[in-house]
Amino acid sequence: MQQQKKAYLFGLSAVLAWSTVATAFKISLAYLTPAQLVLYASAASLMSLLLILAVQGRLGELPAAFAAHWRRSLLLGAVNPFIYYLVLFQAYSLLPAQEAQAINYTWALTMTLLAVPLLKQPLRGQDALAALVCYLGVLIIGTRGAPFSLNFSNLTGVLFALGSTLLWAGYWIFNARDTREPVIGLTLNFALALPLVLVWCALTGELRPVDLQGLAGAAYVGALEMGFTFVLWLSAMKLTQSTARIANLIFLSPVLSLVFIATFVGEPILRSTLVGLAFILGGLLLQKLPQKTAATC
Template sequence: MPQQKKAYLLGLSAVLAWSTVATAFKISLQHLSPAQLVLYASIASTLSLLSILLWQGRLASLLPALRQHWRGSLLLGAVNPLAYYLILFQAYALLPAQEAQAINYTWALTMTLLSVPLLKHQLSRHDVLAAVICYLGVLVIGTHGQLLQLHFSSLAGVGYALASTLLWAGYWIFNARDQREPVIGLTLNFLLSLPLTLAFCAFSGELKPVAWQGLAGAAYVGGLEMGFTFVLWLSAMKLTSSTARIANLIFLSPLLSLGLIHFIVGEPILPSTLIGLGLILGGLLLQKLGKTH
């Protein structure tokens, strides 16, 4: 199979997997608290990443990397998975899955906005217009289209969803300077985050027996969304002759995700969600087109 076809196959596989996670989050949170889901999903993801390194014959390189990068790995692990997923799962606990996942797609724009104070980048007119359009989309989703009343279905939920985009965007800005090999780096992040997550759960009284359905959901979320899918996406990016072609596949994910949320979770998809998501994706597309000129 030609390399570009392999890249498309791997990229589409990653997008299909990511399309299922909003549904998996919502179902898992019926049986687990956000902190419990972070803990058990992180364990599953760590095992998944270690298995990938074992299969690649690179497990022995983990210890030298740990000795060299343990401080940075501990800091990044505290952000992702611990803080990011704890806040994201709290958003999913408070909001319908369709709203939380749509708002989460603004992280790419958030990364552009954060690069101004953190990296001293300048915003273009496309960036500013994209920000206005995207956050108008968030407003439409959060208020169910009642913009004038500003009545949010869950103001706290929208706040958590937006805060998660700040953490995720900040994580990737600092990750861009990371000298570690990506899979090794992610594995170290998860390994060193586990004691922190365990301590948080113990302190908050979350270490108690949980239903097997919750554990199964956490295994799916951790093994697939947090671990294996990341490796699929990285592999697609390495094989492709055009990064933009693979990156554009991500625009398929929100629509597929909405379908799964409707048919599996049972949420009726609101017109305000479709309008808001359209604004968010339109804003992101505008920003992307602005960078090509």
């Protein structure tokens, strides 16, 4: 019971931290371009992960892990954090935070759909229905409550947001076969991705002085979204007696996120966002419902 209480504490702490990142993204992007935010947030995340390993006395494991897995680390690091966050932050720069974060929550369903061609898993009727419900929610959000008009408030931003779900879902599908220890693996991903981000910023003219407010925002994003929170969530999943109980805590995040967005970003929360988010969460819940099996004699 004591372990379960700790699991809830770690899980709720992670959810609370993740609930603030949409706000942090939007505020940081007022001072930084998407590429700059990826660069400085990735650097902050790498430092936080190295600090975690130092506290755990495990920094010495990195050289051997790098020698054995540098190709995988480079490939996965190119996807996350480099390309994924570049696309995600572009979505946040084009859309209101409330819309970008709501659409981003469809990634779990996207992973199920990608598993059909990539892992040859069958698509259940329940999953297909969940997809229709979720993407109707995206349509409601993207058209500001007029889904049948197909008149998107910012189609490019919506496409970037949906593209980010493809990248994130694909990353976790391939990451499922990763034999590296999670914190070591994530640290190597960021260590090898950082030079890629640096080269990208140099080629696109993004290496220029930035405001301290932007650096502070990037440090918060890197530590919370990409670093410490990941370890909190892993700890919760290891301690819990029921993975489902902890996993279901994530449904609190989009609701809390809207509160933070309204309070700190100052966005009036649109009715279309609330309705669309309800469809998205409803679709995700529908996907998680246990499927009835035929009785056997």
